[in-house]
Amino acid sequence: MADTDVPRLRLSTVILPVHRWADGGRSTWQRAEELGFHAAYTYDHLSWRNFRDRPWYGAIPTLTAAAAVTERLRLGTLVTSPNFRHPVALAKELITLDEISGGRVTLGIGSGGTGFDATALGHDAWAPRERADRFAEFLRLLDLLLTEGGTAGVSYQGDFYSAREVRNIPGCVQRPRLPFAVAGTGRRGMRLAARHGQAWVTTGEPAAAGRGAEGPDGFWAVLARQVDRLDAVCDETGREPESLTRVLLDFEPLTSVAAFVDHAGRCAELGFTEIVLHWPVPESQFAADLRVFEEIATEGLTQVNR
Numbered sequence: 001m002a003d004t005d006v007p008r009l010r011l012s013t014v015i016l017p018v019h020r021w022a023d024g025g026r027s028t029w030q031r032a033e034e035l036g037f038h039a040a041y042t043y044d045h046l047s048w049r050n051f052r053d054r055p056w057y058g059a060i061p062t063l064t065a066a067a068a069v070t071e072r073l074r075l076g077t078l079v080t081s082p083n084f085r086h087p088v089a090l091a092k093e094l095i096t097l098d099e100i101s102g103g104r105v106t107l108g109i110g111s112g113g114t115g116f117d118a119t120a121l122g123h124d125a126w127a128p129r130e131r132a133d134r135f136a137e138f139l140r141l142l143d144l145l146l147t148e149g150g151t152a153g154v155s156y157q158g159d160f161y162s163a164r165e166v167r168n169i170p171g172c173v174q175r176p177r178l179p180f181a182v183a184g185t186g187r188r189g190m191r192l193a194a195r196h197g198q199a200w201v202t203t204g205e206p207a208a209a210g211r212g213a214e215g216p217d218g219f220w221a222v223l224a225r226q227v228d229r230l231d232a233v234c235d236e237t238g239r240e241p242e243s244l245t246r247v248l249l250d251f252e253p254l255t256s257v258a259a260f261v262d263h264a265g266r267c268a269e270l271g272f273t274e275i276v277l278h279w280p281v282p283e284s285q286f287a288a289d290l291r292v293f294e295e296i297a298t299e300g301l302t303q304v305n306r
Helices: 021-034 059-069 087-101 128-148 187-196 218-237 257-269 290-304
Strands: 010-014 039-042 074-080 105-109 154-157 162-166 180-183 199-202 245-250 274-278
Touching (some): 010 290, 021 039, 021 059, 039 059, 039 105, 059 074, 059 087, 074 087, 074 180, 087 105, 087 128, 128 180, 128 187, 180 187, 180 245, 187 199, 187 218
Parallel strands (some): 010 039, 039 074, 074 105, 105 180, 180 199, 245 274
Antiparallel strands (some): 154 162
C-alpha cells in the first residue's frame, strides 16, 4: 500500500497468547490477516492478572509462528518491558523475528508494572523511580543494539544494563531498525517516545478514569489531556508532533458497529492514528461477540474513514 493510500485511522488487534497453536492459535492470527487488520499484537508477559492460572504462551515464539503463517499483517508486542528482559538478548530475538517476518515487526515497549512479571525473577518489584530509570536506559541500549550492532559491535556500561562488543549482524530488515511504539502517559515516558519512538501508546488509563470517574466523559477528558501533554513534550524536545503515530490500546467494550464508529470517530478527532482492539476471549474481561467484532473489523473502519 502506498503512503498516499494509508487510511486516516488504522485498526489493529491484540491477540492474547492463550490458545494452543493447533487449537485456535494459528487460525486466529490468520483470521486477523483475512479481516484486514493493519497489525496484530500480543502481550509480552510471563502471566497476566486473572489469566495467571490459565494457559499463557511466550510472546516472541508466538509472533514467530504468526509470521510464518501470515504474509501482510504487521506483528508486534504491546507491550514488552524490562521486567524480565535484557536489551542484549531481546535485540537478537527481534532482529531474528524481523527477518522471519520480512520486516513486519513493531516493538511496543513500556516501563512495566508491578504485577507477576515484576517479581518472577526473584527480586522485589522496582520502585517507580527505579522502574522509570531502568526503562530509559533499556530503550537507549536497545536502540544502539538494533542500529549500530555491526562488525564493530556495541559496548555499553550503564547503571542497570551493560553490553560488551555485542554484534547483531545483519541487523534489522527495516532500516535503520524496526519501529518502537513507546507506551507512557507521564512527561518522562512521553519524552522517551519523542526521542526513540515511531509511535506513542496509551490505554487512556481506563482504571484511573473509571470510565466515568470524572463524569460520563471522563475517559475522553483523560485522553485529551494526554494528547495535549504529548504535543507539548514534542515541542519541548524538537520533535514534530505529527511524526509520532498515536496508538490507543482500547479496552472499550465492543457492542455494535455503530458504537465503534462513534468511539473511533472521537479518537480520530483527538489525533489518534491507530486503534487496537482486543480479540474476544470467552470467560474473561475481553469476552465479546465474535460476530460483532468481525463486523467492526470489516465495516467499522470504512465508515470512520469516509
